[in-house]
Amino acid sequence: MELTDKLIVLADAAKYDASCASSGAPKRSSKGQKGLGATNGNGICHSFTPDGRCVALLKILMTNFCLYDCQYCINRRSSNVPRARFSVDEIVRLTLDFYRRNLISGLFLSSGIIRSNDYTMEALVRVARTLRVEHQFRGYIHLKTIPDASPDLIRQAGLYADRLSVNIELPTSQSLTRLAPEKSDTTIRHAMSTIRDGLEEATAEPRAPRFSPGGQSTQMIVGADDTDDHTILGNVQSLYGDYRLKRVYYSAFSPIPESPSSVPLIAPPLLREHRLYQADFLIRGYGFRADELLTGPGNLSLDIDPKLAWALNHRELFPIDLDRADMYMIARVPGIGITSARRIDMLRRERRIRYSDLTRLGCSMKKLSPFITTQDYRPRQAGLERQALLAQMQTSTPAQMALL
Amino acid sequence: MxxxxxxxxxxxxxxxxxxxxxxxxxxxxxxxxxxxxxxxxxxxxxxxxxxxxxxxxxxxxxxxxxxxxxxxxxxxxxxxxxxxxxxxxxxxxxxxxxxxxxxxxxxxxxxxxxxxxxxxxxxxxxxxHIHAFLRFHQQPIKADDQHAPEFIAWFEPRHDVLEAAARHFIDRMGQHRWLIMTPGGAIICDGRQWHIERPEADIFNVQDYQALVEMKDDAEDLWLAYYASTFNPARLNEKTMVRSMPSRFWRHMPERVLMTGLISHARHGAQQLGQDSRLATRRGRTITLPGKS
Incomplete structure (x- = not known):
């Protein structure tokens, strides 16, 4: 098979992994040295495809031959797709050629399971080692970890990769048993703790060998089973706590050709994925707890964002006075982000806050206006009931119904 | 006064x-x-x-x-x-x-x-933007030529970002010799150091650059194959693409030739599946576990 053909097959097979982040790597430079590549902690999106997703890395599978039969996956063994396998040299050549032209910032390599877990993991590690040692490649490398691979291979992977990830795949262990019979929640979590231990050792001892400096992340497929957002966010919160995850990626289930009957034929609304990312961000960055965002079973509201939904449910806490309120509460006002909250705090040390300051800070005025007071502003909507206010805030425009 | x-x-x-x-x-x-x-x-x-x-x-x-x-x-x-x-x-x-x-x-x-x-x-x-969307083109270089740039790029920045770009690309490119041309000046790097050349009267223009660059290099076809294949037509979202990658940069990106085609194809029918349509028609292969038949 031609290299171009292989690339088409193996990029197509890899695109269901949502992450393409190239951030979190330590500072490295090739200035005046042999070799190629640099990282500085910031990610770079070198292109965007018409699905609006960023292309930062060469995201491919080493091979899409796979012994597993995960129902949601296009590469499952019962799937009738063209199969291919890259050689180590082919991956290295593609990575370096694209990198020199500034098309990518590095490599994101994953693979179907061939022969055995350790065999597959070892092959992935070999690619990373060749790039790093033989070619002195200092760009970004993200390796997908095979959950059942031996801890020793995972440690080796951490030596060369900037980020490791193990996919949790589905929100609950029951769904995993049902849809991915060869995988198990226990081994996935076991691999995650191996990586966590590696990360902790590397930070605790200054002379410890390098280990995945960009941390670990995971991906969860949303909409392939019927788990609701309440359960998802609860599980995600404990994942963050237990495994020092940098990020959880949510991937709305994409229907696949010749879909088995165990998974749905239609995709969940992409907006659901978006709301989960927003809620995730509130948990990571704003100190929200999962049970604050969704108090009972059910999904996040699609028509308003989770922060606004929370504020509407807590009218008794608002409006707040921006000259007096805690920073922590200011950041909880819909329409005011962490950065703006910090800037409001800096400004109020100089003088009192005026309403027009908020426009200059780039806050979303429509969202924040019912929830704050300043010396020159008091919300008109203070007396409005939740429902009436909600109706006022909803931004959705009427949409034509689908024909079928 | x-x-x-x-x-x-x-x-x-x-x-x-x-x-x-x-x-x-x-x-x-x-x-x-x-x-x-x-x-x-x-x-x-x-x-x-x-x-x-x-x-x-x-x-x-x-x-x-x-x-x-x-x-x-x-x-x-x-x-x-x-x-x-x-x-x-x-x-x-x-x-x-x-x-x-x-x-x-x-x-x-x-x-x-x-x-x-x-x-x-x-x-x-x-x-x-310049870190992300600049594209280098590899030049055919004779083995004994120690001076000609191996990689050349053209970029039209809106603000004065040449120094920031120079510091970034010298970190990335190792000992390669490269040249970035912009209307307001050029960055020249010999593989060890860079300097910025700002012409006084006549500025660089895109024709000068095009005359220098062998427009098509062989990695470009591979890149186009990758770009089309990593795109997921079931998630078409042009708005986000254009917002994140303003169209003023497209002119010098090889993938510009694919965009319209991918979008219209995704709109007309391919919306349901994420798979690259080039693969849908090809013969596939299911896998039998060893020991079972």
């Missing part, structure tokens, strides 16, 4: 800083200063230059933190449009206010601070 005209002999921050120091020492308020440089043509009614007054008995001086100074310098890399305020006048008003004790002048909530913030953001954004 006396107006003072200051000539920016070089359009750079250091030059402005020297002027600003002397102006503060002489307590000249910002309203009395005319800045003459490439982005302000001067004033019709002020013809003669007046010497600056001697330093005042109560001179103003300002000590800025390194962070604030860097912020001002960054804002000075912003190229204002003709109806926007001259960058040097804005910067001087800000330091004047700071010197008088108005600490808010640099904060994003202030009227001047907001403009500074907006300019810093725009400059940083453009730095990010």
């Amino acid at each position: 006396t107006m003072y005209t200051l000539h920016m002999t070089r359009a750079d921050f250091a030059c402005w800083r020297d002027h600003a120091r002397r102006l503060l020492a002489a307590r000249v308020p910002p309203g009395d200063v005319l800045w003459q440089g490439e982005d302000s043509a001067g004033d019709l009614f002020v013809s003669s230059d007046t010497d600056l007054p001697p330093p005042s008995e109560t001179p103003l001086a300002l000590k800025l933190s390194r962070q604030d100074l860097r912020r001002l310098e960054c804002a000075s890399h912003y190229w204002p449009t003709p109806h926007q305020e001259c960058r040097w006048a804005l910067l001087y008003r800000v330091v004047w206010r700071l010197a008088l004790g108005e600490g808010e002048a640099l904060l994003a909530g202030d009227t001047d601070g907001a403009v500074i913030e907006q300019r810093v953001k725009a400059v940083n954004h453009e730095v990010h």
